[in-house]
Amino acid sequence: MPKDKSETLEKIIPCAKKxxxxxxxxxxxxxxxAADANMSxxxxxxxxxxxxxxxxxxxxxxxxxxxxxLLSMRDTFSELPGDIQKKAVSDYSNDKFPLFIEYIYDHxxxxxxxxxxxxxxxxxxFIHDLVEVDVEYNLKFIxxxxxxxxxxxxxxxxxxxILSSAFYSGIFEVVIHDMTxxxxxxxxxxxxRFFAAGWNALLRF
Amino acid sequence: MPKDKSETLEKIIPCAKKxxxxxxxxxxxxxxxAADANMSxxxxxxxxxxxxxxxxxxxxxxxxxxxxxLLSMRDTFSELPGDIQKKAVSDYSNDKFPLFIEYIYDHxxxxxxxxxxxxxxxxxxFIHDLVEVDVEYNLKFIxxxxxxxxxxxxxxxxxxxILSSAFYSGIFEVVIHDMTxxxxxxxxxxxxRFFAAGWNALLRF
Amino acid sequence: MPKDKSETLEKIIPCAKKxxxxxxxxxxxxxxxAADANMSxxxxxxxxxxxxxxxxxxxxxxxxxxxxxLLSMRDTFSELPGDIQKKAVSDYSNDKFPLFIEYIYDHxxxxxxxxxxxxxxxxxxFIHDLVEVDVEYNLKFIxxxxxxxxxxxxxxxxxxxILSSAFYSGIFEVVIHDMTxxxxxxxxxxxxRFFAAGWNALLRF
Amino acid sequence: MPKDKSETLEKIIPCAKKxxxxxxxxxxxxxxxAADANMSxxxxxxxxxxxxxxxxxxxxxxxxxxxxxLLSMRDTFSELPGDIQKKAVSDYSNDKFPLFIEYIYDHxxxxxxxxxxxxxxxxxxFIHDLVEVDVEYNLKFIxxxxxxxxxxxxxxxxxxxILSSAFYSGIFEVVIHDMTxxxxxxxxxxxxRFFAAGWNALLRF
DNA sequence: GATGAATGAGCCTTCATTCAT
DNA sequence: TATGAATGAAGGCTCATTCAT
Numbered sequence: 001m002p003k004d005k006s007e008t009l010e011k012i013i014p015c016a017k018k019x020x021x022x023x024x025x026x027x028x029x030x031x032x033x034a035a036d037a038n039m040s041x042x043x044x045x046x047x048x049x050x051x052x053x054x055x056x057x058x059x060x061x062x063x064x065x066x067x068x069x070l071l072s073m074r075d076t077f078s079e080l081p082g083d084i085q086k087k088a089v090s091d092y093s094n095d096k097f098p099l100f101i102e103y104i105y106d107h108x109x110x111x112x113x114x115x116x117x118x119x120x121x122x123x124x125x126f127i128h129d130l131v132e133v134d135v136e137y138n139l140k141f142i143x144x145x146x147x148x149x150x151x152x153x154x155x156x157x158x159x160x161x162i163l164s165s166a167f168y169s170g171i172f173e174v175v176i177h178d179m180t181x182x183x184x185x186x187x188x189x190x191x192x193r194f195f196a197a198g199w200n201a202l203l204r205f
Numbered sequence: 206m207p208k209d210k211s212e213t214l215e216k217i218i219p220c221a222k223k224x225x226x227x228x229x230x231x232x233x234x235x236x237x238x239a240a241d242a243n244m245s246x247x248x249x250x251x252x253x254x255x256x257x258x259x260x261x262x263x264x265x266x267x268x269x270x271x272x273x274x275l276l277s278m279r280d281t282f283s284e285l286p287g288d289i290q291k292k293a294v295s296d297y298s299n300d301k302f303p304l305f306i307e308y309i310y311d312h313x314x315x316x317x318x319x320x321x322x323x324x325x326x327x328x329x330x331f332i333h334d335l336v337e338v339d340v341e342y343n344l345k346f347i348x349x350x351x352x353x354x355x356x357x358x359x360x361x362x363x364x365x366x367i368l369s370s371a372f373y374s375g376i377f378e379v380v381i382h383d384m385t386x387x388x389x390x391x392x393x394x395x396x397x398r399f400f401a402a403g404w405n406a407l408l409r410f
Numbered sequence: 411m412p413k414d415k416s417e418t419l420e421k422i423i424p425c426a427k428k429x430x431x432x433x434x435x436x437x438x439x440x441x442x443x444a445a446d447a448n449m450s451x452x453x454x455x456x457x458x459x460x461x462x463x464x465x466x467x468x469x470x471x472x473x474x475x476x477x478x479x480l481l482s483m484r485d486t487f488s489e490l491p492g493d494i495q496k497k498a499v500s501d502y503s504n505d506k507f508p509l510f511i512e513y514i515y516d517h518x519x520x521x522x523x524x525x526x527x528x529x530x531x532x533x534x535x536f537i538h539d540l541v542e543v544d545v546e547y548n549l550k551f552i553x554x555x556x557x558x559x560x561x562x563x564x565x566x567x568x569x570x571x572i573l574s575s576a577f578y579s580g581i582f583e584v585v586i587h588d589m590t591x592x593x594x595x596x597x598x599x600x601x602x603r604f605f606a607a608g609w610n611a612l613l614r615f
Numbered sequence: 616m617p618k619d620k621s622e623t624l625e626k627i628i629p630c631a632k633k634x635x636x637x638x639x640x641x642x643x644x645x646x647x648x649a650a651d652a653n654m655s656x657x658x659x660x661x662x663x664x665x666x667x668x669x670x671x672x673x674x675x676x677x678x679x680x681x682x683x684x685l686l687s688m689r690d691t692f693s694e695l696p697g698d699i700q701k702k703a704v705s706d707y708s709n710d711k712f713p714l715f716i717e718y719i720y721d722h723x724x725x726x727x728x729x730x731x732x733x734x735x736x737x738x739x740x741f742i743h744d745l746v747e748v749d750v751e752y753n754l755k756f757i758x759x760x761x762x763x764x765x766x767x768x769x770x771x772x773x774x775x776x777i778l779s780s781a782f783y784s785g786i787f788e789v790v791i792h793d794m795t796x797x798x799x800x801x802x803x804x805x806x807x808r809f810f811a812a813g814w815n816a817l818l819r820f
Numbered sequence: 821g822a823t824g825a826a827t828g829a830g831c832c833t834t835c836a837t838t839c840a841t
Numbered sequence: 842t843a844t845g846a847a848t849g850a851a852g853g854c855t856c857a858t859t860c861a862t
Contacts, residue, residue: 008821024324026231030857042859043822051857119229119324158384159392163399166375173367183363190364190407191371197406198399210846235832245848247834252846256832418842434734436641440836452838453843461836529639529734568794569802573809576785583777597774600817604778607816608809620825645853655827657855662825666853 009047012037016054017109025055026120055113055121062103062110063126069103070130072096074137082145089141089196090205101188104175111175127172131164138164147203155202167195214252217242221259222314230260231325260318260326267308267315268331274308275335277301279342287350294346294401295410306393309380316380332377336369343369352408360407372400419457422447426464427519435465436530465523465531472513472520473536479513480540482506484547492555499551499606500615511598514585521585537582541574548574557613565612577605624662627652631669632724640670641735670728670736677718677725678741684718685745687711689752697760704756704811705820716803719790726790742787746779753779762818770817782810 015036019028030051034041048054073096077085088094104111114126138160142150149155170191174184199205220241224233235256239246253259278301282290293299309316319331343365347355354360375396379389404410425446429438440461444451458464483506487495498504514521524536548570552560559565580601584594609615630651634643645666649656663669688711692700703709719726729741753775757765764770785806789799 004821026229026325029855031855040823041857042824045858046821120232155395156392158382158388159395161382162375162378162392162396165378166371166396169374170367170371173370177363177366179363187361187364187367190360191367194368194403194407198403201402202395202399213846234830236830246832247849248847250833436639436735439834441834450844451836452845455837456842530642565805566802568792568798569805571792572785572788572802572806575788576781576806579784580777580781583780587773587776589773593773597771597777600770600774601777601781604813604817608812611812612805612809623825644851646851656853657828658826660854 008037008039008043012039012044012047013058017058017113020055020058020113020117021109024117024119025051030054052121055118055123059110059113059118059123062107063114063123063129065107066100066103066111067130067133069096069100070133073100074133078137078140078144085141086145086205089203090200091196094192097192098185101171101185104171105181105184108175111172115172115175127168128165130168131161134164134168135160142203145203149203154204163195163198167191210252213242213244213248217244217249217252218263222263222318225260225263225318225322226314229322229324230256235259257326260323260328264315264318264323264328267312268319268328270312271305271308271316272335272338274301274305275338278305279338283342283345283349290346291350291410294408295405296401302393302397303390306376306390309376310386310389313380316377320377320380332373333370335373336366339369339373340365347408350408354408359409368400368403372396418447418449418453422449422454422457423468427468427523430465430468430523430527431519434527434529435461440464462531465528465533469520469523469528469533472517473524473533473539475517476510476513476521477540477543479506479510480543483510484543488547488550488554495551496555496615499613500610504602507598507602508595511581511595514581515591515594518585521582525582525585537578538575540578541571544574544578545570552613555613559613564614573605573608577601620662623652623654623658627654627659627662628673632673632728635670635673635728635732636724639732639734640666645669667736670733670738674725674728674733674736674738677722678729678738680722681715681718681726682745682748684711684715685748688715689748693752693755693759700756701760701820704818705815706811712803712807713800716786716800719786720796720799723790726787730787730790742783743780745783746776749779749783750775757818760818764818769819778810778813782806 012033016028016033018036019033023029028051030044031041033054034044037044044054048057073094076096077088077094080088114123118124118126135157139150139157142155150157171188174187179187217238221233221238224238224241227233233256235249236246238259239249242249249259253262278299281301282293282299285293319328323329323331340362344355344362347360355362376393379392384392422443426438426443428446429443433439438461440454441451443464444454447454454464458467483504486506487498487504490498524533528534528536545567549560549567552565560567581598584597589597627648631643631648634648634651638644643666645659646656648669649659652659659669663672688709691711692703692709695703729738733739733741750772754765754772757770765772786803789802794802
């Protein structure tokens with residue numbers, strides 16, 4: 001009966017994912033997950049403190065991962081001289097952005113969990129967390145480039161929040177709609193170009 | 206014991222809204238709603254056939270209303286000559302759009318329900334429904350103006366879906382974040398301009 | 411709104427019968443009966459004190475009627491001289507018995523109610539009540555004819571109860587199985603002959 | 616808290632029987648059964664999938680058992696040569712019949728459940744199921760012995776149904792009235808003799 | 821490490837009934 | 842006479858979780 005803990009864990013995880021994906025967090029059943037994993041519901045609690053903790057375990061690494069990626073992406077960008085940043089934005093170029101997408105596709109099911117099945121968990125607002133990071137860096141960028149959009153009132157932090165929110169919602173549409181990686185790349189590239197045009201107009205480059 | 210039905214209804218509705226807003230549809234409790242409204246849970250069922258029906262009653266008029274508004278907005282726009290449509294888009298002008306926002310603000314709590322508390326109901330995908338209408342009309346517009354974006358492959362229906370989805374997510378940010386009406390107008394106006402720039406670039410006006 | 415009481419009552423009764431027949435007493439719904447009768451559930455209570463009372467109203471006249479019929483049937487028979495009674499039994503003849511069947515068929519739905527839908531009411535044991543009357547008279551008959559079946563121990567009141575119970579169960583089979591009146595007459599006649607043979611053997615005529 | 620399953624089960628079963636016996640299936644309350652068994656209502660569901668399943672568990676073995684007994688009883692009888700069958704019937708002798716009664720008395724409470732408390736379950740018609748088996752075999756018997764009762768129209772399958780129904784109703788009277796085993800044997804023996812007389816008359820042996 | 825049994829809280833809903841109108 | 846509103850009680854059942862083994 002006693003088995004290798006991590007082995008059992010590996011049996012649980014896909015079953016948990018499947019159940020959360022199928023029914024969403026609230027309607028997901030611990031019993032069902034256990035049954036799918038050929039074990040008792042009680043056994044689940046050796047591995048996870050609670051249903052919430054189980055969801056979190058599934059999701060947290062990717063949440064952290066994508067945030068770090070976003071942070072590093074924006075950090076390296078931040079450290080460039082202002083005029084190079086400016087140019088890069090105008091050209092909607094960011095070497096690291098494909099990594100971002102790649103990361104999402106490497107954990108596609110997890111991001112689906114985050115985007116469509118997290119209701120009732122603290123991760124229901126996952127996208128907004130990303131947005132906040134994003135906005136923060138966009139503010140830094142505007143400051144670094146000495147752009148007058150904020151000063152002139154053409155732009156505000158709230159607007160930036162809205163724009164970021166719109167952007168990431170667009171990004172995660174590819175997840176929600178199960179696009180192939182190739183299609184996703186394509187669409188996201190175009191989405192970025194689209195937004196670059198918007199930013200160029202707003203920042204008056 | 207027996208009271209005026211509509212009076213009771215008016216007591217129930219805010220309590221129901223509050224509970225759904227607090228906990229989301231799934232976790233909301235009929236008992237709690239009843240208790241808040243100083244009545245028995247059974248009494249609720251004189252006014253609504255079920256929990257689902259109650260949510261629907263709260264939400265359906267606004268769903269219909271906003272869809273109709275969107276439809277009429279886009280219909281009247283559709284009927285303009287192609288070149289005027291083109292110009293209007295470039296100028297990000299649409300007389301009726303403020304009505305759209307106004308409608309949202311006239312039913313702010315309902316749209317919050319729809320945006321953040323509808324999980325587990327048929328209204329969970331409310332935004333996507335709007336998006337679908339929007340995309341349909343955007344396709345018509347492209348056809349009507351003879352634009353080559355689709356033909357050239359610069360744009361696809363999927364991309365349009367993503368863009369629309371991004372746009373409406375931006376719009377409903379104002380709902381989620383409880384912006385004042387004035388701020389909302391302002392931000393949405395700018396959001397529209399931002400998107401207009403994107404579209405102009407994509408459609409190469 | 412105020413109408414003729416008896417008129418309303420006549421509208422209620424068939425609806426009540428139908429509902430009890432469909433679902434049995436327990437599962438029958440006052441609301442449904444009211445709805446079928448185009449009135450409110452509360453209105454029902456002007457006519458009947460309770461669900462039980464309603465069932466009773468439907469059923470009591472026929473219960474009384476059939477009991478009286480049975481009593482009178484057996485009474486007149488009782489009053490005949492012993493040897494004539496004896497002969498009549500041997501010949502399985504009883505002028506009044508067809509009246510019994512006729513009465514049942516004149517209130518067929520009610521007897522169906524009594525036989526198959528009375529669970530949960532005091533009428534669940536309707537047949538046994540008849541049986542008790544029957545046994546009582548059979549005892550009288552044995553005494554009147556000076557038969558030695560009881561004295562000899564060949565027969566006992568309990569056995570007579572069992573036999574009567576068997577007989578009436580057979581009788582009410584025709585009700586349960588919706589036989590036509592003609593078939594019923596036929597079958598019951600034969601059932602009586604069958605039982606007469608049994609009695610003849612038991613009483614050693 | 617956790618106990619031996621079968622131990623608990625043995626505590627539940629009499630409580631369930633009692634409750635069903637007291638109130639009938641419909642009015643019986645799972646909560647009450649649980650309370651009587653000193654456990655939570657939820658705990659019941661570890662042992663039975665539903666109220667229906669609980670009733671069935673109580674009743675099914677005996678239903679199967681008695682049917683098998685009836686079948687085997689009639690089968691062995693069926694295989695005898697026609698003339699021996701005929702004689703056996705005339706003498707109302709069947710070695711196995713006492714086993715039938717014994718079986719009933721070994722599961723007396725269960726047969727009470729079946730006879731008087733099964734309304735609302737698929738077992739409400741338990742007696743009629745037995746009757747159908749019985750009739751089937753009686754038809755075989757008539758055919759095997761070349762009797763002319765059916766051919767002459769003196770008897771019909773419907774009549775046989777009624778007679779069987781009457782017979783078994785008589786049999787189960789002993790259950791309903793809690794007769795002692797000894798009394799039951801006695802009465803049923805006499806009931807059989809009574810019916811044998813009837814059959815002899817009907818079949819004109 | 822894993823289990824099966826058990827729990828307590830809660831779920832939505834339905835019911836017969838009452839009562840002010 | 843009849844109603845619509847409201848109720849209290851109860852219904853069966855499911856859930857995440859605990860705990861003795």
